[in-house]
Amino acid sequence: ATPAATMVGTSIGAQNGVLFKGGDILERVRDVDTVVFDKTGTLTEGEMALTDVVPVERAADGGQLRERDATDAGDEAETERSDAETDLLRLAAAVEQHSEHPLARAIVEGAEERGIDLPEATDFENVPGQGVRATVDGDTILVGNRRLLEAAGIDPTPAEDAMARLESEGKTAMLVGRVSSDGDEEADAASDADAGEVLGVVADADTVKPSAADAVAALRERGVDVHMITGDNERTARAVAEEVGIDPANVRAGVLPEEKADAVESIQSDGRKAMMVGDGVNDAPALAAAFVGTAIGSGTDVAIEAADVTLMRDDPTDVVKAIRISAGTLAKIK
Ligand code: ADP
Numbered sequence: 032a033t034p035a036a037t038m039v040g041t042s043i044g045a046q047n048g049v050l051f052k053g054g055d056i057l058e059r060v061r062d063v064d065t066v067v068f069d070k071t072g073t074l075t076e077g078e079m080a081l082t083d084v085v086p087v088e089r090a091a092d093g094g095q096l097r098e099r100d101a102t103d104a105g106d107e108a109e110t111e112r113s114d115a116e117t118d119l120l121r122l123a124a125a126v127e128q129h130s131e132h133p134l135a136r137a138i139v140e141g142a143e144e145r146g147i148d149l150p151e152a153t154d155f156e157n158v159p160g161q162g163v164r165a166t167v168d169g170d171t172i173l174v175g176n177r178r179l180l181e182a183a184g185i186d187p188t189p190a191e192d193a194m195a196r197l198e199s200e201g202k203t204a205m206l207v208g209r210v211s212s213d214g215d216e217e218a219d220a221a222s223d224a225d226a227g228e229v230l231g232v233v234a235d236a237d238t239v240k241p242s243a244a245d246a247v248a249a250l251r252e253r254g255v256d257v258h259m260i261t262g263d264n265e266r267t268a269r270a271v272a273e274e275v276g277i278d279p280a281n282v283r284a285g286v287l288p289e290e291k292a293d294a295v296e297s298i299q300s301d302g303r304k305a306m307m308v309g310d311g312v313n314d315a316p317a318l319a320a321a322f323v324g325t326a327i328g329s330g331t332d333v334a335i336e337a338a339d340v341t342l343m344r345d346d347p348t349d350v351v352k353a354i355r356i357s358a359g360t361l362a363k364i365k
């Protein structure tokens with residue numbers, strides 16, 4: 032393209048909130064044949080809200096979170112049930128108050144809304160892509176995915192029904208586990224109790240951005256292949272993919288932060304030219320590995336720095352705009 036055409040494209044981009052990091056990037060984008068979306072914060076709002084608290088002994092009978100009201104107060108079983116929920120949420124939120132993750136903030140806000148006082152948590156530790164752990168009331172409390180609990184020697188099976196149900200609803204379900212640290216070695220040796228136990232499940236839900244399905248449809252219309260990668264689990268990932276129209280065969284779930292760049296490289300291994308679209312710190316290496324890296328809207332500075340294209344708005348259809356501007360099919364708007 033001529034320098035004049037490049038200037039026009041760059042300026043149309045700017046008017047549409049699509050920033051190309053230079054004229055060579057503008058030209059490169061038209062060759063993109065594959066778009067890889069990060070899920071959380073990119074296809075979804077990334078604003079989680081706590082939806083369910085399911086103590087493990089209650090896991091079998093469902094367990095939608097209930098507000099305590101006058102009728103419940105008279106009912107002993109209901110009171111017991113909501114006490115168990117309060118205990119579980121109290122422990123989970125105590126650990127999560129030290130995490131900046133959107134999943135964590137939703138849990139803490141949920142506890143605050145229910146007027147639960149949080150105990151202190153010490154020795155906080157974040158395990159990227161898996162969850163968090165800390166000491167609460169003298170025990171180690173873990174909140175995270177199956178991998179996190181299994182690594183701590185906890186069998187998540189008793190919570191599996193609740194996990195499966197919540198995940199198939201598209202929610203991110205997190206296990207809460209406890210490893211008791213009482214110093215009684217004889218008692219520990221005499222039982223399996225020291226291996227720890229799963230206490231229950233808490234779930235957060237995110238909402239898919241209103242224009243995500245339109246963006247996927249418009250890309251597919253242009254013949255662009257659409258993929259999704261996420262650290263979230265397979266079932267939740269598939270529920271979101273189905274909602275936005277991404278082929279389940281193009282979904283990679285349970286991808287650890289350091290594996291995201293490898294996932295992009297493997298998608299590109301047959302010569303595809305992929306645009307990776309992401310928002311988080313976690314996504315920066317994947318943005319750098321892609322043929323074109325695109326940071327979206329409210330994305331972190333790290334993501335924007337690693338990106339070739341920045342979408343100023345939070346709208347996935349701007350991915351289509353970027354490609355159309357580069358291809359010269361989006362006219363200047365006044
Ligand atoms: P994504 O790629 O969707 O942005 P992450 O890589 O940040 O997700 O996290 C992957 C998974 O690890 C989450 O779905 C959750 O199960 C678990 N996880 C991560 N951080 C936390 C946390 N602070 N509390 C509980 N679970 C967490």
Ligand code: MG
Nearest residue numbers: 069071072311
């Ligand atoms: Mg993300």
